[in-house]
Amino acid sequence: MATSPDAAPHRPWSGRPLWQVGLAAALAAAAASVLVYGAARAAGVPMELTEIFDNEFARMPVTNMAFGALLDGGAAGTALAYACRRWARRPRRLFMAVAMTGLIASFSLPITSDASTATKVVLAISHVVVAAIIVPALALALPRVATLGDDAVRN
Template identity: 75%
Template sequence: MTSSRDAALVGRRPWTERPLWQVGFAAALVAAAASVIVYVAARAAGVPMELTEVFEDHFARMPVMNMAWAALLEGGVGGTALAVACRRWSRRPRSTFVVLATTGVIASFALPVTSDASTATKVVLSISHVVVALVIVPALARALPSRHSRSGG
């Protein structure tokens, strides 16, 4: 027989009991929406959001969907894969994940900073990297155990 407390816990499983892919997927969706909001706000403020096309010499406006896809694929899929690897091979999955994810976010600034975009566009792209990380990294970190249990799990 289950108590009402047990039933309540089943209905709202804590982050640490959810599969990482669920946490990563939910966080990626929120991050994608936040990234699109950053883009729309930047465009409303007059930021050109233009970059040169690959193998081209002319500037073109970056589609808003690029922001969403980057958050979903690079942030969500990449972050989830990193979290899975940390859970599998690290003695301290949570702290290892946070250190590696933070290092990855810092490294990700190389792309917008070295692009030939305007300074305003570079700033907006860098802000979007931070926004995506602020959504995905804490969500996945909370879903990871602090330490592996002695039983090997």
């Protein structure tokens, strides 16, 4: 099938509602995050932290990795994408900028934790893996520029 050179390329996420894109990306990111955890444990990384207001180290449950990807990455990323689509003149660009700023800020949690260096590295890697899955999927679902039919265009 031939397409004209002016035709827009087909993007798998472009026709889907943002919530579907966010959910699919978050589920994939949660699975990837669990794989990172499993690989770290297999490599001997303790994955131990102290809980808030607790002085004893305990192994971080694998469910924390999955829920972190689903809630922090998926839900927050999708909400940010909705806000960018609603109010930004360049939704995709703003979303990418804020998401990357959020990723950088998220490194403060593993860095400042009292975990071992290996655990901190694994946690930081998991943040990158989750962002590498969720951010591009949501970014591709957003328009580059707000169109006349969008609520984002103002008088």
